[in-house]
Amino acid sequence: MDENVVPSVFVFAEQVDNQITPVSFELLAKARELAAKLECEVVALLLGDKVENLVQPLFSYGANKVILCEDPALAQYRTEPYTHAISTMIRQYKPQIAIFGATSIGRDLAPRIAGRIHTGLTADCTALDIEDETKRFMMTRPAFGGNLMATIVCPEFQPVMATVRPGVIVKRIPDPNASGEVIRFELDFVENDCYTKILDIIKKEASTKHNIQDAKILVAGGRGMKGPEGFEILQELADVLGGEVASSRAAVDAGWQDKARQVGQTGKTVRPNLYIACGISGAIQHMAGMEESDFIIAINSDSTAPIFNIADVGIVGDVFKIVPKLTEAIRKERA
Amino acid sequence: MNIVVCIKQVPDTKEVRIDPVKGTLIRQGVPSIMNPDDKAALEAALRLKEQFGAKVIALSMGPLQAELVLREAFAMGADEGYLVSDGKFGGADTWATSSTLAAAISKLDYDLILAGRQAIDGDTAQVGPEIAEHLGVPHISYAEEIKVEGREVIVKRQFEDRYQILKAKMPVLVTALSELNQPRYMTPGGIFDAWRNKEIGRWSRDDIPVDDGNIGLKGSPTKVVQTYPKTMKQPGTKIETDVDESVQYIVEKLKEKYIL
Incomplete structure (x- = not known):
């Protein structure tokens, strides 16, 4: 050697x-x-x-x-x-x-x-x-x-x-x-045909840049949120908890959420203190990205959803009814 | 312009299940599909063909049944298709796979090589850049837009928080994201044509100019020592009650955990 x-x-x-x-x-x-x-x-x-x-x-x-x-x-x-x-x-x-x-x-x-x-x-x-x-x-x-x-x-x-x-x-x-x-380390860089040329750099909008991997609390939504409007109630819950909104792949593919918020196999791996999964059935690809979270709460109307298998607390019910009331209750606790 | 598109036949991983007793993968009954990112690459090639006129050559490596994805590529509009298939290529990791595919591509006349960013059965995103390295051509990965201007390719390349608009000279390899486009469907005429009038070129070991040390399991620097099913954590408590009680229950739990 x-x-x-x-x-x-x-x-x-x-x-x-x-x-x-x-x-x-x-x-x-x-x-x-x-x-x-x-x-x-x-x-x-x-x-x-x-x-x-x-x-x-x-x-x-x-x-x-x-x-x-x-x-x-x-x-x-x-x-x-x-x-x-x-x-x-x-x-x-x-x-x-x-x-x-x-x-x-x-x-x-x-x-x-x-x-x-x-x-x-x-x-x-x-x-x-x-x-x-x-x-x-x-x-x-x-x-x-x-x-x-x-x-x-x-x-x-x-x-x-x-x-x-x-x-x-x-x-x-x-x-x-x-x-x-x-x-x-000194080195010569000779621009040959393998060098690409950067014509422009376009930064994504700040609103899509929130780093869900740094967040201690994540409120995540999936297909069950039914549309971009559904994510508004999740944002309100995330706001009172001081957390960020995350998303399943289904909601990203549907165009309801930015790719930067996607949790899972083809998205990001997260391990927050609290992960609230709303209207997420729990595809194995999604769970691979969040199962290490310290505490997982799942809210889903389908009692057979796989997400309940890894949730510490599973709530079978309507996210559109539970989440706004939960936001209100937490706001009162924090007041 | 000649465009080579690398496509892989993959099991639809959304349909893969684990045998709960044996803890092994149940592959039976799992449909095989054209890898989604590769399909976006093929679609991009077909659009460039419509725009500028080009020969689109689909290339795949795998067992003989992978002919199906080449037939699908024909039915979508590919002009030629080649299948690299030989037991000697089996068990290849990304290095051996890319050596083999690069050697196969070197037999073709190419200006642009398109591939998917990654395959859903491996998710490595390594084969595209490694092919480019073996061929000594530049590569641009994670493409969300591809434009051709003369002998140059302009690509919108995705990063976590930004895009780079990059320009490279042909020949160049670009890996496509499925966000790149919505791939077209096969047409009935195309399907007929794909099965009746098109021939798949079959290449075995002796047709590929590559060293024995760079192919198959033996030519793979990485070795899988074990696989095991993912152990899931145990479920907690599940409750099914009215809205107010549900909310109350969550609030209590959050207090227990000192989150509130």
Whole structure:
């Protein structure tokens, strides 16, 4: 082995507009656990243009080292320059493991890198561990639309790569005094035909940007809300509770709610303190995204709805009658 | 313009059930369908064909029964269809699948490759970008709109909080979201034509210029060590009473949990 090579776990520290994506801090927490079992260090990869101010938070959340690559070509995410930079880092530092958030950036970038490096990549993992005896890296992910869980290994190639679902790992409590080595990584970016050109960036409206993964309380609606108007009473309930409105896939597909609020296999994984499911029957794909919530209340007129199988409190009844009265009762309690 | 569309036959995962005794997947009676994101990719290809004139070539990999999705592609309007099928390709992970498909595509004359973002039986979204990498062409994933201007492709690419409008030179691979369009139905004439007048090109191991080390189970860096049914948490209490009592019950529970 190259004497400059120190065993490591690489974590892609995704940043957008000079903000670290929350899943990156979650990855650092998991990487520390893995690194402890492998007796190696956690290296965060920070790419962008003028992003040095983001180095300290990475140490605070668990990185031992940060490889910092700054270049105007990296200002906005594009597949090729990011792939080029990280593939070069991987070839130079030969990490054992490289993990990425399963965001729309991570899920674009990681396969391109895995293709270039020739290694295995497991998508959307919900659990990662090191097997005690063999030290194999065990990656667990849902398969068949969340009907089945699969544990996957990659015995003959390194680094073993994985993307990890946001919201499944608990972040560490940040240590503002933590510090470590910063490695500046210089690289040439030659714009060849694999480079795409960004013509424009259109931000989605602020109203659709509420992050349901950060909310402590979610009031979610499904097909049973019958239309966008149905979600208004859910918004009122969410407002008195200080929570956010979430949605099942059915309500998103029907155009009643924005995709950003979708919980489930093809939406987001959430684990709030309280999840109130209203008019949601409980498709397995939906439950895969919310069953880890601390406390689940389900309100549905169909007493056989599968959602009742995982609800802590199941209320069989009409959401349109119960929810407004519940909002009123909570408002009185809070007054 | 030649457009290659990668389509996969998948079990309709909405219909998949778990055997409650054995804890295994019940595949029997589960319908096979064209993967929804792939169908959006095919629809996008057919619209570009209508707009500019193009040859639409559908490509699939899988067991022989996957011919059905190629027939469906013909019935929707695809011009040619190829099925990559051989036991030696079986058990492939995304790396081996993309190596095989990239080698198959390299036999074709292509300007644009379209694929679905991800398949509903795996949900990985990895095969598209990995094919592009093997072919050395750019890719744009998560496409919500696709436009062609001369030899360039302009794509509205979805992110969590924004869109990028991206431009790339052909040849390029684009992965489509099902939000991209509403795929057309097969026409009776199209169905007749698909079964009577169109031939599916069948490619087996020896037809694909790819190394043995990069195909099938052996060429797959990742291995599945175990699968198990998801354990669901135990249900709590379910009550069925009038509205006021229901509301009262919820409020009490929220107080117990210190939420109120």
